[in-house]
Amino acid sequence: MSLRLRIVLVSFITVIVAVLIGVGIWLYGYFTKKPVQPSPTTAAVGTPAGQQVSSGTDTSAAPVVVPVPIRQSEPVSEEDRARSAIISIIMPFAERFGSYSNQSNFENYTDLFGFMTPTMKEWAQREVAAARSKPLPEIYKGITTRSLAQKAEKIDLGANEAEYTVSTQRKELVGTSTNFRTFNQDILIKLKNQDNVWLVDGAYWQ
Numbered sequence: 001m002s003l004r005l006r007i008v009l010v011s012f013i014t015v016i017v018a019v020l021i022g023v024g025i026w027l028y029g030y031f032t033k034k035p036v037q038p039s040p041t042t043a044a045v046g047t048p049a050g051q052q053v054s055s056g057t058d059t060s061a062a063p064v065v066v067p068v069p070i071r072q073s074e075p076v077s078e079e080d081r082a083r084s085a086i087i088s089i090i091m092p093f094a095e096r097f098g099s100y101s102n103q104s105n106f107e108n109y110t111d112l113f114g115f116m117t118p119t120m121k122e123w124a125q126r127e128v129a130a131a132r133s134k135p136l137p138e139i140y141k142g143i144t145t146r147s148l149a150q151k152a153e154k155i156d157l158g159a160n161e162a163e164y165t166v167s168t169q170r171k172e173l174v175g176t177s178t179n180f181r182t183f184n185q186d187i188l189i190k191l192k193n194q195d196n197v198w199l200v201d202g203a204y205w206q
Contacts, residue, residue: 078157079155079157082155082157082162082193082198083152083155085198086155086162086164086191086198087150087164089115089191089198089200090147090150090164090166090189090191090200091147091150091166092147093112093115093189093200093203094145094147094166094168094187094189094203095145095146095147095168096108096111096112097109097112097145097187097203098143098145098168098170098185098187098205099143099144099145100142100143101140101141101142101143102136102137102140102141102142103136103140103142104142106127106128106131106132109124109125109127109128110124110128112124112200115199115200116199116200116201117192117194117199117200117201119201120199120200120201120202120203139174139175140173140174140175141172141173141174141175142172142173143170143171143172143173144170144171144173145168145169145170146168146169146170147166147167147168148166148167148168148169148184149166149167150164150165150166150167151164151165151166151167152164153165153188157193160192160193160194161190161191161192161193162190162191162192162193162198163188163189163190163191164188164189164191165186165187165188165189165206166186166187166189167184167186168184168185168186168187169182169183169184170182170183170184170185185205185206186205186206187203187204187205187206188202188203188204188206189202189203189204190202190203190204
């Protein structure tokens with residue numbers, strides 16, 4: 001091989017090696033280059049400082065609150081309050097007043113003294129005293145009562161008086177548990193308001 005050919009080959013190989021080294025250095029710098037992070041104090045072009053650039057979805061927007069109108073309850077009248085108070089008394093009163101036996105020592109009266117006016121209580125005490133003076137019957141007799149419904153007959157707030165009819169279902173048992181009868185019966189209950197408390201002033205089976 002002539003000297004001239006050797007020089008040409010060496011030069012060609014040197015150029016190729018240099019090109020490969022240059023390409024390698026460029027590729028290395030390209031893949032290892034870190035992206036430039038924007039400074040916290042630097043705003044994007046066209047964006048006011050302190051405002052984030054939208055990425056397509058505005059996640060910082062405050063949720064829209066739709067006000068819900070509050071329905072104001074109607075004021076309760078004095079008569080409505082009286083009705084509620086009376087009904088809460090007469091329904092259990094009718095059941096207890098009408099449930100007794102000839103062996104219960106008249107507890108259907110004595111248990112209700114606190115729900116009676118003084119006049120009604122005096123009447124009940126006389127009834128109990130008169131019944132206790134009699135000999136006890138030999139045959140058992142008892143009645144249980146259940147209140148079903150009520151109806152206002154009269155409400156006079158000015159006079160502090162009211163009258164209600166309570167419909168009841170009653171079961172009377174005589175002697176043995178198999179000897180009984182069931183019947184419906186109304187009771188008229190009269191009430192008076194004393195010191196803002198409704199009390200029973202009379203109870204009359206119809």
